[in-house]
Amino acid sequence: MWEYTDKVKDHFLNPRNVGILEDADGVGEVGSLACGDALTLYIKVHDNIITDAKFQTFGCASAIASSSALTELLIGKPVEEAEKLTNKDIAEYLGGLPREKMHCSVMGQEALEQAFKNMRGEAPPQAEHSHEGELICECFGIFDEEILRAIKENNLQTVEDITNFTKAGGGCGKCIEDLEKLLAQAKGESVCETPSSEPAFPAQGMTNIQRMHLIESVIDNDVRPPLQADGGDIKLVDIDGNEVVVQFLGMCSGCPSSQATLHNLVATKLNEKVDPDLIVREV
Amino acid sequence: MKTIYLDNNATTQVDPAVFDAIKPYFTELYGNPSSMHRFGGQVGVEIKKARAAVASLLNCLPEEILFTSCGSESDNTAIRSALTAFPEKRHIITTAVEHPAVLSFCKFLEKKDGYEVTYLGTDEHGRLDMEEYKAAIRPDTAIVSIMWANNETGNIYPIKEMAQIAKDHDVLFHTDAVQAVGKVPIDLKDVPVDMLALSGHKLHAPKGVGALYVRKRTPFRPFLIGGHQEGSRRAGTENTTGIIALGTACELAQKNMNEENTRVRALRDKLENGLLSAVPNSILNGDKENRLPNTANISFGYVEGEAILLMIDQVGIAASSGSACTSGSLEPSHVLRAMDVPFTFAHGSIRFSLSRFNTEEEIDFVLETLPPIIKNLRKLSPFSPEKQGLGL
């Protein structure tokens, strides 16, 4: 069962730089409880050098080790160099990761990108799903751009590779055909488009995990932007059956009209775009 | 470092008495039971005894027992036999929480051979709905296949009642009893199932041997065709040592049943209650009442299963995780998902399964070492109930 290198084991059992940097210059958050792994990365920059980095990770051994390795790689590096770090560097630093765990290193790379964006004021700590592209894997909320990039940067050859590196295809398997197309596309082969017909309520017939990702993306794309425009925010806390639990943040928390927002915006959007039976509750 | 083995639903230690019983059949007594000479014949006698021992544990007739290579073979054979016997019937009923030996096979039949399969769902405790079951039975249902006990939660299903309902509708009923045999009493004179699968290595026999019970007069179509072994119902030279081991293991199981249901249960309860009270934000998955005496499936919120598993492995505790990370797939266990366990908890589930070889000291050690491990992992995590505002 320990198919990990000694270095992975070491970084898992004795993770370096765990915790929160209260005065961080950049914070990157990727993943979620529902996905089974998530990482919050904090960086501190002085004179263009990364002087400190800390992390908090929820996930398996390789997710924890990858995060720890990432912070070690970052500390002391000039920003320009750190920006060039990829998931490969993380995996190499650890003496390699099992192929089916490569997505853990990809998570590190993404968190780093988010942290830099956040440092420059381009993005809130939590990754925004403001994708131009097309949602390919509903189970894990993965867009085509991310998949194409993983194929290109890591020279992926099979659909299984894609799953190992991005998680796409690791749930219900419905997106496998699309992954094959993307693979062919990346290799320069032509593929013909098949028109898709959207069901009236997309959530019907979905697996739990797919449904959860749809909820997540509706909150990110339809609910958060207007709230953020008013200096507030909202966070998805849990999904339990038909109940969606959210938490208001910033200006929205304690706002006298938050109940109205809850019903008129959050619930309405979720009912219309996911499932008419969803009930929204605030904590 | 001593291993504290709490993963007995995955596999068990071969009982030393079983090991002793089979040793001579590897070296001195290696005859082929099908041979005419006495040298083979004496092995044939032992196989007969083993068959009688298995039958005695299940309270059925020896000739109703076929030896197979494993639980999966028994399950596959039972389902395939029913489909071959009734080619015009194209519908199967099973549950969403079966072992892959049934679940994957049904999905295969659905996809490749065009069968229609009804997968019965469960409530949040993993219990089945009798009304849903009754409504699913159709005139073209070829077989119902429902496990006796669930491998992940230990839930025991109302097999007697369900088999009776199938019988009333003239539908064959098979049960995968791999997790139940040897742990809870099974009386096939009282429970009208037509076929039942069991596996040796779950009850202290070695891996590579199983059995299928086929009730007398049940239409049966062999899966392996060749020689006349097992009354022409399963060809292939017998795994003699495996079969003799299974027989001995069944004898011991019958003897130890009481202990499984009292001492092992008490240890399990101590472990379960101890962990649930020592670790905040932990929940029990499964049916508190109708459960195997040896199984406890506990979810620790806000931590991931593989991480827990590897941490406890460091101190010598072997258990199992329902987390997807360890299984190669990425979604949490299909059993926990069918039960709608919230994601917050589903990723951090650990299954502890005991056997009669576990001791009180071992349980004390787990109760001492595991809670601080969870605490440390939670310190690493960006999530916590406080941060989520749940105030759990």
Ligand code: FES
């Ligand atoms: S949609 Fe990609 S695995 Fe389910």
